[in-house]
Amino acid sequence: MKVLLRLMKYLRPSTKWVVLSLSLLILGTLIDLIAPWLLKEVFDNGIAKKNTSVILGLTLALAGIQVIKSFAMFLQGRSQELVGQNVVFTLRKQMYEHLQKLSFSYYDKAKTGQLMSRMTGDIEAVKNFIGFGALNMVGGLLTFIGTIIFMVIMQWQVTLLSMSTIPLLVFILFRFNKKVGPAWGQIREQMGRLTTTLQENISGIRVVKAFAREQAEQVKFEKRNDENFDTNMERAKLEAKAFPMMGFYGGLTFLIMIWLGAYYVAKGQMTLGTFMAFQWYTWGIIWPLNMLGWQINIMQQAIKAAPRVFEVVDTPIDISDPANGGIASAPIKGNVTFEHVSFHFADQDQEKEEGILQDILLDVREGEIIAVLGATGSGKSSLIALMSRFYDVSEGRVLIDGVDVRDYELDGLRRKIGIVPQETFLFSASIRENIAYGVPEATQEQIEWAATKAQIHTYIESMPFGYDTLIGERGVGLSGGQRQRVALARAILMDPPILVLDEATASVDTATESAIHEELLEVMKGRTTFIIAQRLSSVKRADRIIVLDQGKVVQQGTHKELFEQDGFFRNLFEMQEAASVG
Numbered sequence: 001m002k003v004l005l006r007l008m009k010y011l012r013p014s015t016k017w018v019v020l021s022l023s024l025l026i027l028g029t030l031i032d033l034i035a036p037w038l039l040k041e042v043f044d045n046g047i048a049k050k051n052t053s054v055i056l057g058l059t060l061a062l063a064g065i066q067v068i069k070s071f072a073m074f075l076q077g078r079s080q081e082l083v084g085q086n087v088v089f090t091l092r093k094q095m096y097e098h099l100q101k102l103s104f105s106y107y108d109k110a111k112t113g114q115l116m117s118r119m120t121g122d123i124e125a126v127k128n129f130i131g132f133g134a135l136n137m138v139g140g141l142l143t144f145i146g147t148i149i150f151m152v153i154m155q156w157q158v159t160l161l162s163m164s165t166i167p168l169l170v171f172i173l174f175r176f177n178k179k180v181g182p183a184w185g186q187i188r189e190q191m192g193r194l195t196t197t198l199q200e201n202i203s204g205i206r207v208v209k210a211f212a213r214e215q216a217e218q219v220k221f222e223k224r225n226d227e228n229f230d231t232n233m234e235r236a237k238l239e240a241k242a243f244p245m246m247g248f249y250g251g252l253t254f255l256i257m258i259w260l261g262a263y264y265v266a267k268g269q270m271t272l273g274t275f276m277a278f279q280w281y282t283w284g285i286i287w288p289l290n291m292l293g294w295q296i297n298i299m300q301q302a303i304k305a306a307p308r309v310f311e312v313v314d315t316p317i318d319i320s321d322p323a324n325g326g327i328a329s330a331p332i333k334g335n336v337t338f339e340h341v342s343f344h345f346a347d348q349d350q351e352k353e354e355g356i357l358q359d360i361l362l363d364v365r366e367g368e369i370i371a372v373l374g375a376t377g378s379g380k381s382s383l384i385a386l387m388s389r390f391y392d393v394s395e396g397r398v399l400i401d402g403v404d405v406r407d408y409e410l411d412g413l414r415r416k417i418g419i420v421p422q423e424t425f426l427f428s429a430s431i432r433e434n435i436a437y438g439v440p441e442a443t444q445e446q447i448e449w450a451a452t453k454a455q456i457h458t459y460i461e462s463m464p465f466g467y468d469t470l471i472g473e474r475g476v477g478l479s480g481g482q483r484q485r486v487a488l489a490r491a492i493l494m495d496p497p498i499l500v501l502d503e504a505t506a507s508v509d510t511a512t513e514s515a516i517h518e519e520l521l522e523v524m525k526g527r528t529t530f531i532i533a534q535r536l537s538s539v540k541r542a543d544r545i546i547v548l549d550q551g552k553v554v555q556q557g558t559h560k561e562l563f564e565q566d567g568f569f570r571n572l573f574e575m576q577e578a579a580s581v582g
C-alpha cells in the first residue's frame with residue numbers, strides 16, 4: 001500500500017491529464033450503462049408497440065453514443081499513455097540523476113546488470129500499472145458498480161439471484177492476488193540477476209574466451225534462465241488455476257441470469273426488453289471481474305518493481321557539496337597536506353581489520369613532483385582518491401591550499417585534479433570527444449596540444465579519420481598503451497594545478513615512457529604532480545618519493561636519500577637493476 005501511495009505521488013505533475021482521463025473513463029462507462037437501457041426501450045417501446053419511429057430514433061441514439069464513446073476512448077487512451085510516460089520519464093530521470101551523485105562506495109558494490117534491469121524492466125512494469133492497469137481497474141470498478149445499480153433499478157430479484165456466484169469469484173481473485181505477488185517479486189529479482197550475468201559475461205568475454213569457459217558460462221546463464229522459466233511457469237500455473245475458474249463462475253452468472261430472466265419473462269414479471277438488456281449488462285459484471293485478474297498481475301508487478309527503483313533513489317549520498325555550497329576552487333594552486341589521515345572502507349570491520357591508510361602525514365608544496373611507491377595493495381590509489389573525495393577520510397584531514405577538501409565545492413575541486421587512472425575507460429565516441437571529455441569546449445589546437453604531450457598525436461593523425469575516428473566502448477582499435485595515452489591527454493587538457501598519474505605509463509613500452517616523461521616535464525612544470533609507479537624509471541624526475549607499506553608511510557625523501565637507506569626503495573632499485581642487466 002505504501003508503495004502504491006508513493007507511486008501515486010508521481011501522478012501529481014500530470015494531474016490535469018489524470019482528471020481528463022478519469023472523466024473520459026466515467027463518460028465511457030456511463031455510455032456502456034445507457035446502451036443496454038436503450039436496447040430495452042427498443043424492445044419494449046419499439047418492437048412491442050410496433051413503433052418504427054421509436055426503433056429508428058433509439059437505434060440512431062445507440063449509434064450516436066457509440067461514436068461519442070469511441071472518441072472518448074481514443075482521447076482517454078492518449079491521456080492515459082501520457083500519464084504513464086510522464087511517470088516513467090520522471091522516475092528514470094530521478095534514478096539517473098541519483099546514480100550520478102552516488103559515490104565510489106556505492107559503485108564498489110553495485111551490480112551494473114541489476115541497475116540496468118531496474119532502469120528498464122522495473123520502470124516499465126511501473127509504467128504498465130500507472131499508465132494502463134490503475135485506470136483500467138478504476139474503469140472496471142465503475143462498470144461493475146454502475147451495472148449492478150442499473151440492473152437493480154430494472155429488476156432487482158433477477159439481479160441479486162444471478163449474482164449469487166460473485167462472492168466465489170471475489171474469493172478466487174483474493175487468493176490469486178495473495179499468491180501471485182511473491183511470484184512477481186521473484187521474477188523481477190531474477191530478471192535483475194539474469195541481466196547481471198549477461199552484462200558480466202559480455203564485459204568479460206575476453207577472459208571467458210581466453211580461459212575457454214564458454215561452456216561454464218552457458219551453464220551459469222542457463223541456471224538463471226531456468227530459474228526465471230520455472231518461476232514464470234509457477235505464476236502461469238496460478239493464472240491457469242484462477243482464470244478458468246473465474247470464467248466458469250462468470251459463465252454461471254450468465255446462465256443463471258438467462259434461466260431466471262426467461263422464467264420471470266414467462267411469468268410476466270420482467271419485460272422482454274429488460275431481459276435483453278440484462279444479457280448485455282451481465283458482461284458489465286463478468287468482464288471487470290475477469291479483467292481484474294490481469295490487472296492484479298500488472299499491479300503486483302509494479303508493487304514488486306517499484307521498491308527496486310526506490311532503493312536506488314533512496315540510497316543516501318555520502319559525498320556531496322558542503323551545506324553552504326562550498327568554497328570556490330578557482331584559486332587552488334596545488335599545496336596538498338595530509339594531516340594525520342586514516343582511512344578504512346565503509347564495509348570494513350574496524351575492530352578486526354587494520355585501516356587502509358594509517359596516520360598519514362604529508363606536506364606537498366605547489367609544483368612539487370611526488371612519487372608514491374609501495375607494494376601492491378599498500379594504499380597508493382586510496383591515498384590519491386582522498387584528495388578528489390572519491391572517498392572521505394575516516395580520521396584527520398586532507399587540505400588543499402590550507403582548506404579541507406570537504407569544504408570545497410565538489411565539482412570544482414575535482415576539476416582541479418587531473419587524474420589518469422590505472423584503468424582507462426574510453427567512451428564509444430570519437431577520439432576528439434574522448435580527449436575533450438573534461439573540457440568539451442576545447443579547441444582543436446588545445447586538443448592536439450594535449451595529444452602531443454601525451455605522445456599520441458602522431459598516431460591519431462595517421463588514422464584514416466584522425467581525431468574523428470570512432471572508438472568502441474573498450475577503446476576498440478587502440479592498444480592498451482594508446483588508450484592510456486588518450487587518457488593522459490584527457491587529463492592534461494583539463495590544465496589542472498594538481499595532476500595524478502596512477503600507473504599512467506605502465507602499459508607503454510620503455511621508449512615511449514621515457515618520451516612521455518620528457519614531454520611531461522614541461523606539462524608538470526608549475527603543477528603539483530603525484531606519480532604512482534612501479535618502475536623506477538618513471539619516478540626519477542620526482543622531487544620527493546614516499547614509500548607506503550600497509551597503509552603507512554615508511555620512507556620519504558629524494559632519490560638519493562632513499563637510495564642511501566636500507567628499505568623498500570633500495571630493494572626495488574636493486575631488483576630492477578638486476579632485471580635490466582639480466
Ligand SMILES: Nc1ncnc2c1ncn2[C@@H]1O[C@H](COP(=O)(O)OP(=O)(O)OP(=O)(O)O)[C@@H](O)[C@H]1O
Pocket residue numbers: 108345356374375376377378379380381382383422
Ligand atoms: N572498495 C574497496 N573496498 C574494500 N577494500 C578495498 C577497496 N578497494 C581497495 N581495497 C583494499 O585496500 C587496499 C589498498 O588498495 P589500493 O588500491 O589503494 O592499493 P594500491 O597500493 O594502489 O595497489 P596497486 O599497486 O595494486 O594498485 C588493498 O588491500 C585493497 O584490497
